[in-house]
Amino acid sequence: MILENKNILITGSSSGIGRKIAEEALKEGASVFLHGLREQLVEAAITELGSLYGQERVGGLAGDIANPEFPVQLCAAAIRHFGRIDGLINNAGISPRHNIDSLTAEAFEQVMAINLRAPMLMIQACMENFRKLGSGSIVNIGSINAHCGQPDLLIYSVSKGGLQTMTRNLGDAFGPEKIRVNQLNVGWTYTENEHKLQLAEGRPENWLDDLSPLSAPTGMILLPEQVAQHAVFWLSDKSVPVTGTVLEVEQYPLIGRNRIADS
Numbered sequence: 001m002i003l004e005n006k007n008i009l010i011t012g013s014s015s016g017i018g019r020k021i022a023e024e025a026l027k028e029g030a031s032v033f034l035h036g037l038r039e040q041l042v043e044a045a046i047t048e049l050g051s052l053y054g055q056e057r058v059g060g061l062a063g064d065i066a067n068p069e070f071p072v073q074l075c076a077a078a079i080r081h082f083g084r085i086d087g088l089i090n091n092a093g094i095s096p097r098h099n100i101d102s103l104t105a106e107a108f109e110q111v112m113a114i115n116l117r118a119p120m121l122m123i124q125a126c127m128e129n130f131r132k133l134g135s136g137s138i139v140n141i142g143s144i145n146a147h148c149g150q151p152d153l154l155i156y157s158v159s160k161g162g163l164q165t166m167t168r169n170l171g172d173a174f175g176p177e178k179i180r181v182n183q184l185n186v187g188w189t190y191t192e193n194e195h196k197l198q199l200a201e202g203r204p205e206n207w208l209d210d211l212s213p214l215s216a217p218t219g220m221i222l223l224p225e226q227v228a229q230h231a232v233f234w235l236s237d238k239s240v241p242v243t244g245t246v247l248e249v250e251q252y253p254l255i256g257r258n259r260i261a262d263s
Contacts, residue, residue: 043062
Protein backbone atom coordinates (compact mmCIF):
# COMPACT_ATOMS: atom_id res chain seq x y z
CA MET A 1 0.00 0.00 0.00
CA ILE A 2 1.71 3.15 -1.22
CA LEU A 3 0.10 5.57 1.24
CA GLU A 4 0.39 3.49 4.40
CA ASN A 5 0.47 5.64 7.56
CA LYS A 6 -0.05 8.84 5.55
CA ASN A 7 -2.63 11.46 6.51
CA ILE A 8 -4.18 13.21 3.52
CA LEU A 9 -6.33 16.35 3.38
CA ILE A 10 -8.59 16.54 0.31
CA THR A 11 -10.71 19.57 -0.54
CA GLY A 12 -13.98 19.02 -2.37
CA SER A 13 -14.05 15.36 -1.34
CA SER A 14 -17.64 14.75 -0.25
CA SER A 15 -18.57 13.77 -3.83
CA GLY A 16 -17.24 13.40 -7.37
CA ILE A 17 -13.55 13.09 -8.16
CA GLY A 18 -12.51 14.15 -4.66
CA ARG A 19 -14.60 11.40 -3.07
CA LYS A 20 -13.00 8.79 -5.33
CA ILE A 21 -9.54 10.13 -4.46
CA ALA A 22 -10.41 9.71 -0.78
CA GLU A 23 -11.56 6.13 -1.38
CA GLU A 24 -8.42 5.26 -3.34
CA ALA A 25 -6.19 6.83 -0.68
CA LEU A 26 -7.93 4.76 2.01
CA LYS A 27 -7.45 1.59 -0.05
CA GLU A 28 -3.74 2.43 -0.24
CA GLY A 29 -3.45 2.69 3.55
CA ALA A 30 -3.94 6.42 4.19
CA SER A 31 -6.19 8.21 6.62
CA VAL A 32 -8.19 11.02 5.01
CA PHE A 33 -9.68 14.32 6.09
CA LEU A 34 -12.64 15.24 3.92
CA HIS A 35 -14.06 18.61 2.97
CA GLY A 36 -17.17 19.83 1.21
CA LEU A 37 -19.47 22.82 1.16
CA ARG A 38 -22.53 21.02 2.56
CA GLU A 39 -22.27 19.60 6.07
CA GLN A 40 -24.81 16.86 5.36
CA LEU A 41 -22.75 15.49 2.46
CA VAL A 42 -19.51 15.64 4.44
CA GLU A 43 -21.04 13.81 7.41
CA ALA A 44 -22.54 11.17 5.09
CA ALA A 45 -19.16 10.62 3.42
CA ILE A 46 -17.41 10.31 6.78
CA THR A 47 -19.96 7.74 7.93
CA GLU A 48 -19.86 5.70 4.72
CA LEU A 49 -16.09 5.65 4.32
CA GLY A 50 -15.57 5.14 8.04
CA SER A 51 -17.78 2.06 8.00
CA LEU A 52 -15.67 0.60 5.20
CA TYR A 53 -12.16 1.55 6.31
CA GLY A 54 -12.45 2.41 10.02
CA GLN A 55 -13.89 5.50 11.65
CA GLU A 56 -10.51 6.38 13.13
CA ARG A 57 -9.13 6.81 9.60
CA VAL A 58 -11.72 9.34 8.40
CA GLY A 59 -12.46 12.89 9.53
CA GLY A 60 -13.79 16.00 7.89
CA LEU A 61 -15.05 19.55 8.03
CA ALA A 62 -17.68 21.39 5.97
CA GLY A 63 -17.18 24.99 4.91
CA ASP A 64 -16.96 27.52 2.11
CA ILE A 65 -13.51 27.28 0.53
CA ALA A 66 -14.16 30.68 -1.10
CA ASN A 67 -13.94 32.28 2.34
CA PRO A 68 -10.29 33.40 2.60
CA GLU A 69 -10.26 32.54 6.32
CA PHE A 70 -11.47 28.98 5.85
CA PRO A 71 -8.26 27.31 4.53
CA VAL A 72 -6.49 28.02 7.82
CA GLN A 73 -9.46 26.55 9.71
CA LEU A 74 -9.56 23.46 7.50
CA CYS A 75 -5.84 22.75 7.74
CA ALA A 76 -5.89 23.27 11.51
CA ALA A 77 -8.85 20.90 11.89
CA ALA A 78 -7.08 18.16 9.92
CA ILE A 79 -3.93 18.52 12.04
CA ARG A 80 -5.94 18.44 15.26
CA HIS A 81 -7.69 15.29 14.08
CA PHE A 82 -4.64 13.32 12.93
CA GLY A 83 -1.70 15.13 14.53
CA ARG A 84 -0.15 15.95 11.15
CA ILE A 85 -0.88 15.85 7.44
CA ASP A 86 1.50 14.32 4.91
CA GLY A 87 -0.31 15.32 1.76
CA LEU A 88 -2.80 17.82 0.37
CA ILE A 89 -5.10 17.45 -2.62
CA ASN A 90 -6.52 20.73 -3.91
CA ASN A 91 -9.56 19.35 -5.70
CA ALA A 92 -12.45 21.72 -4.88
CA GLY A 93 -13.54 23.73 -7.90
CA ILE A 94 -16.44 25.05 -9.94
CA SER A 95 -16.90 25.22 -13.70
CA PRO A 96 -19.76 27.59 -14.56
CA ARG A 97 -20.26 28.58 -18.19
CA HIS A 98 -19.18 32.08 -19.20
CA ASN A 99 -17.86 33.67 -22.36
CA ILE A 100 -16.51 37.18 -22.92
CA ASP A 101 -20.02 38.53 -23.45
CA SER A 102 -21.74 36.88 -20.49
CA LEU A 103 -19.11 37.13 -17.75
CA THR A 104 -19.40 39.59 -14.89
CA ALA A 105 -16.89 40.88 -12.39
CA GLU A 106 -18.75 39.04 -9.64
CA ALA A 107 -18.64 35.74 -11.54
CA PHE A 108 -14.93 36.18 -12.25
CA GLU A 109 -14.18 36.79 -8.58
CA GLN A 110 -16.20 33.77 -7.46
CA VAL A 111 -14.46 31.34 -9.82
CA MET A 112 -11.02 32.71 -8.98
CA ALA A 113 -11.73 32.61 -5.25
CA ILE A 114 -12.55 28.89 -5.38
CA ASN A 115 -10.37 27.59 -8.21
CA LEU A 116 -7.19 29.62 -7.71
CA ARG A 117 -7.07 31.64 -4.50
CA ALA A 118 -8.30 28.79 -2.29
CA PRO A 119 -5.61 26.30 -3.43
CA MET A 120 -2.91 28.91 -2.84
CA LEU A 121 -4.24 29.71 0.63
CA MET A 122 -4.58 25.99 1.41
CA ILE A 123 -0.92 25.46 0.57
CA GLN A 124 0.05 28.49 2.62
CA ALA A 125 -1.98 27.23 5.58
CA CYS A 126 -0.33 23.79 5.45
CA MET A 127 3.27 24.97 5.03
CA GLU A 128 4.16 25.11 8.73
CA ASN A 129 3.02 21.50 9.09
CA PHE A 130 5.02 20.34 6.05
CA ARG A 131 8.11 22.22 7.15
CA LYS A 132 7.98 20.61 10.58
CA LEU A 133 7.79 17.21 8.88
CA GLY A 134 10.59 18.08 6.48
CA SER A 135 8.53 16.92 3.51
CA GLY A 136 5.09 16.94 1.94
CA SER A 137 3.23 16.19 -1.25
CA ILE A 138 0.69 18.57 -2.77
CA VAL A 139 -1.40 17.63 -5.80
CA ASN A 140 -3.51 20.26 -7.55
CA ILE A 141 -6.39 19.02 -9.67
CA GLY A 142 -6.35 21.12 -12.80
CA SER A 143 -7.90 20.79 -16.24
CA ILE A 144 -6.82 20.44 -19.84
CA ASN A 145 -8.72 23.70 -20.30
CA ALA A 146 -5.71 25.38 -18.65
CA HIS A 147 -4.05 25.44 -22.08
CA CYS A 148 -6.85 27.28 -23.88
CA GLY A 149 -10.32 26.06 -22.98
CA GLN A 150 -13.63 26.07 -24.80
CA PRO A 151 -15.24 29.47 -25.44
CA ASP A 152 -17.94 29.10 -22.79
CA LEU A 153 -15.42 28.13 -20.10
CA LEU A 154 -13.48 31.37 -20.24
CA ILE A 155 -13.19 32.16 -16.51
CA TYR A 156 -12.73 28.50 -15.58
CA SER A 157 -9.94 28.11 -18.12
CA VAL A 158 -8.16 31.22 -16.89
CA SER A 159 -8.36 29.94 -13.31
CA LYS A 160 -6.86 26.58 -14.23
CA GLY A 161 -4.14 28.28 -16.26
CA GLY A 162 -3.24 30.27 -13.15
CA LEU A 163 -3.25 27.10 -11.06
CA GLN A 164 -0.84 25.52 -13.52
CA THR A 165 1.59 28.43 -13.21
CA MET A 166 1.27 28.38 -9.42
CA THR A 167 2.09 24.66 -9.39
CA ARG A 168 5.28 25.16 -11.34
CA ASN A 169 6.29 28.22 -9.35
CA LEU A 170 5.82 26.55 -5.97
CA GLY A 171 7.29 23.27 -7.14
CA ASP A 172 10.45 25.19 -7.97
CA ALA A 173 10.36 27.25 -4.77
CA PHE A 174 9.84 24.33 -2.38
CA GLY A 175 12.19 21.84 -4.02
CA PRO A 176 15.03 22.36 -1.50
CA GLU A 177 12.56 21.73 1.34
CA LYS A 178 11.41 18.38 -0.12
CA ILE A 179 7.85 19.68 -0.35
CA ARG A 180 6.56 18.64 -3.75
CA VAL A 181 3.83 20.38 -5.76
CA ASN A 182 2.43 18.69 -8.87
CA GLN A 183 -0.72 19.04 -10.94
CA LEU A 184 -3.06 16.75 -12.86
CA ASN A 185 -4.69 18.44 -15.84
CA VAL A 186 -7.77 16.28 -16.06
CA GLY A 187 -9.84 15.80 -19.19
CA TRP A 188 -13.59 15.33 -19.56
CA THR A 189 -14.72 13.19 -16.62
CA TYR A 190 -18.05 11.61 -15.80
CA THR A 191 -19.48 12.67 -12.43
CA GLU A 192 -22.99 13.14 -11.10
CA ASN A 193 -22.59 16.91 -11.49
CA GLU A 194 -21.37 16.50 -15.08
CA HIS A 195 -24.40 14.36 -15.87
CA LYS A 196 -26.75 17.00 -14.47
CA LEU A 197 -24.94 19.71 -16.45
CA GLN A 198 -25.26 17.78 -19.72
CA LEU A 199 -28.98 17.30 -19.13
CA ALA A 200 -29.38 20.99 -18.30
CA GLU A 201 -27.70 21.84 -21.62
CA GLY A 202 -30.28 19.79 -23.51
CA ARG A 203 -28.61 16.43 -23.96
CA PRO A 204 -30.66 13.24 -23.52
CA GLU A 205 -30.38 10.95 -20.51
CA ASN A 206 -28.24 8.52 -22.53
CA TRP A 207 -25.78 11.19 -23.77
CA LEU A 208 -22.86 8.91 -22.92
CA ASP A 209 -23.96 6.62 -25.76
CA ASP A 210 -23.33 9.34 -28.34
CA LEU A 211 -19.83 10.63 -27.59
CA SER A 212 -17.68 12.06 -30.36
CA PRO A 213 -14.53 10.00 -31.04
CA LEU A 214 -12.64 13.31 -31.07
CA SER A 215 -13.29 13.85 -27.37
CA ALA A 216 -13.55 10.18 -26.37
CA PRO A 217 -11.38 7.97 -28.62
CA THR A 218 -11.94 4.95 -26.36
CA GLY A 219 -15.71 5.39 -26.54
CA MET A 220 -15.99 6.62 -22.96
CA ILE A 221 -14.85 9.72 -21.09
CA LEU A 222 -12.73 9.45 -17.96
CA LEU A 223 -14.11 8.01 -14.74
CA PRO A 224 -13.38 9.55 -11.32
CA GLU A 225 -11.70 6.37 -10.11
CA GLN A 226 -9.22 6.58 -12.99
CA VAL A 227 -8.28 10.11 -12.00
CA ALA A 228 -8.01 8.98 -8.38
CA GLN A 229 -5.38 6.39 -9.21
CA HIS A 230 -3.16 9.06 -10.73
CA ALA A 231 -3.69 11.39 -7.77
CA VAL A 232 -2.70 8.71 -5.26
CA PHE A 233 0.51 7.96 -7.16
CA TRP A 234 1.53 11.63 -7.13
CA LEU A 235 0.76 11.85 -3.43
CA SER A 236 2.94 8.86 -2.70
CA ASP A 237 6.68 8.47 -2.28
CA LYS A 238 6.64 6.44 -5.52
CA SER A 239 6.70 9.76 -7.41
CA VAL A 240 9.65 11.24 -5.46
CA PRO A 241 11.56 13.46 -6.29
CA VAL A 242 9.46 14.87 -9.14
CA THR A 243 7.97 18.31 -8.48
CA GLY A 244 6.58 21.23 -10.46
CA THR A 245 5.20 18.80 -13.03
CA VAL A 246 1.87 19.14 -14.83
CA LEU A 247 0.57 15.80 -16.09
CA GLU A 248 -2.17 15.58 -18.70
CA VAL A 249 -4.69 12.95 -17.57
CA GLU A 250 -6.46 12.50 -20.87
CA GLN A 251 -6.93 9.79 -23.49
CA TYR A 252 -5.32 11.71 -26.34
CA PRO A 253 -2.29 14.00 -26.76
CA LEU A 254 -3.04 17.69 -26.42
CA ILE A 255 -0.06 18.93 -28.46
CA GLY A 256 0.23 18.23 -32.15
CA ARG A 257 -3.08 16.39 -32.42
CA ASN A 258 -4.78 16.77 -35.80
CA ARG A 259 -7.90 14.69 -36.19
CA ILE A 260 -9.96 17.04 -38.36
CA ALA A 261 -10.16 14.50 -41.16
CA ASP A 262 -11.88 12.03 -38.84
CA SER A 263 -14.59 14.44 -37.64
